[in-house]
Amino acid sequence: MITSAVRTLVTELTGDDLPAYVYDLPALRAHARAVRDALPPGLELYYAAKANPAPPVLRTLAPHVTGYEVASGGEVEHVRAAVPGAPLAFGGPGKTEGELRRALTLGVERFHVESEQELRLLAGVAEDAGIDAVDVLLRVNVPLASDELGGAALAMGGRPSPFGLDPEAVQRCLPLLSGAGSRGPLRLRGIHAHLASGLDAPAQLTVAAAIADWARKLSERHGLDDLTEVNVGGGMGVDYAHPDRRFDWAAYGKGMADLALRHPGRTLRIEPGRALTVYCGWYVTEVLDIKHSGGEAFAVLRGGTHHIRTPATKQHDQPFQVLPMDTTATWTRPWARPAVREEPVTLVGQLCTPKDVLARRVQVPELRAGDRVAFAMAGAYAWNISHHDFLMHPRPGFHYLDT
Numbered sequence: 001m002i003t004s005a006v007r008t009l010v011t012e013l014t015g016d017d018l019p020a021y022v023y024d025l026p027a028l029r030a031h032a033r034a035v036r037d038a039l040p041p042g043l044e045l046y047y048a049a050k051a052n053p054a055p056p057v058l059r060t061l062a063p064h065v066t067g068y069e070v071a072s073g074g075e076v077e078h079v080r081a082a083v084p085g086a087p088l089a090f091g092g093p094g095k096t097e098g099e100l101r102r103a104l105t106l107g108v109e110r111f112h113v114e115s116e117q118e119l120r121l122l123a124g125v126a127e128d129a130g131i132d133a134v135d136v137l138l139r140v141n142v143p144l145a146s147d148e149l150g151g152a153a154l155a156m157g158g159r160p161s162p163f164g165l166d167p168e169a170v171q172r173c174l175p176l177l178s179g180a181g182s183r184g185p186l187r188l189r190g191i192h193a194h195l196a197s198g199l200d201a202p203a204q205l206t207v208a209a210a211i212a213d214w215a216r217k218l219s220e221r222h223g224l225d226d227l228t229e230v231n232v233g234g235g236m237g238v239d240y241a242h243p244d245r246r247f248d249w250a251a252y253g254k255g256m257a258d259l260a261l262r263h264p265g266r267t268l269r270i271e272p273g274r275a276l277t278v279y280c281g282w283y284v285t286e287v288l289d290i291k292h293s294g295g296e297a298f299a300v301l302r303g304g305t306h307h308i309r310t311p312a313t314k315q316h317d318q319p320f321q322v323l324p325m326d327t328t329a330t331w332t333r334p335w336a337r338p339a340v341r342e343e344p345v346t347l348v349g350q351l352c353t354p355k356d357v358l359a360r361r362v363q364v365p366e367l368r369a370g371d372r373v374a375f376a377m378a379g380a381y382a383w384n385i386s387h388h389d390f391l392m393h394p395r396p397g398f399h400y401l402d403t
């Protein structure tokens, strides 16, 4: 599970160097290349930067992606600086006028518009700036039959939602868009949808087909010849309980190639985040203490959910591997080393809250104070979604391995 480069670094770090985030950039590169190779050549792959916006991660992905999906003014600035020249698609709810102005100044290539008011704001800002062509995709809550989303973990559309536009609202937006009557600066280039996350390949293909069909009908009904782009979103499934069961990119690529054949003249685009970067990162730390309470074993780790909030938000056990530390330097105390053997143990952090749990009642052959624990699947929605300042513990180290 853990790559040898990560293991070597981790055993060289001292206790005070921990916790640490370790990213295996060659592993990320290989994964991104495999994903890209599985997709049909005409399909555009954008990376949703909010999953992990660390500059070395963004730069490692650059040769394998078409562009980046950004979801705030902060991400626009950050990604532009980290990977200059890469196309950006600016999505997300609640864009302010200031953010839109700055995004236009920075030449953001695509705007994913989430509401009628946002469309009006964008038109006004573009007019004020004297910009006469802004490429817009309308984010639509494309209706799906109730069984189409299957077991989606987090449904974003197909039901009442703060994101995107309902189909009726799309009708009201059309007069504001050129190609549909307006002579204003906004050009309707396509439809964007991000309806769910956690879908497997067959479910993703069903959703993609529904979005593409909906876009075709809209364009046919209104004679929208410039509506050539269909962004079907991200949300490719990631299975934390089975790190080896990865999203079936080969089947997905094949299905998307078929879908492209059914929609000649349209560019299909996807924007995964988690499924691209989750596997390349590890959160590594050491066991500070082992104790029993009410007959259950607890391992208290240096660090916790203020560094990796993922298991708390997703209510799962973060997968981990124990790296036993046997050198005498690890245990120099004149008392017995606290340990558990062949027993379920709950791994907790240093926070004074019962929510600071990284994995619950997981059976381990042995775990001792001073051993190291490497949490896998920490490359997405991990450090950057965590509440770092709670309790004022030191920040982890960051290591981007690239050899």
Ligand SMILES: *Cc1c(COP(=O)(O)O)cnc(C)c1O
Pocket (backbone or CB within 6 Å): 048, 050, 051, 069, 071, 091, 092, 194, 197, 198, 233, 234, 235, 236, 271, 272, 273, 274, 275
């Ligand atoms: C978060 C997000 C994504 C990426 O989702 P993943 O589950 O990380 O693949 C893509 N598009 C939009 C609009 C998003 O909000």
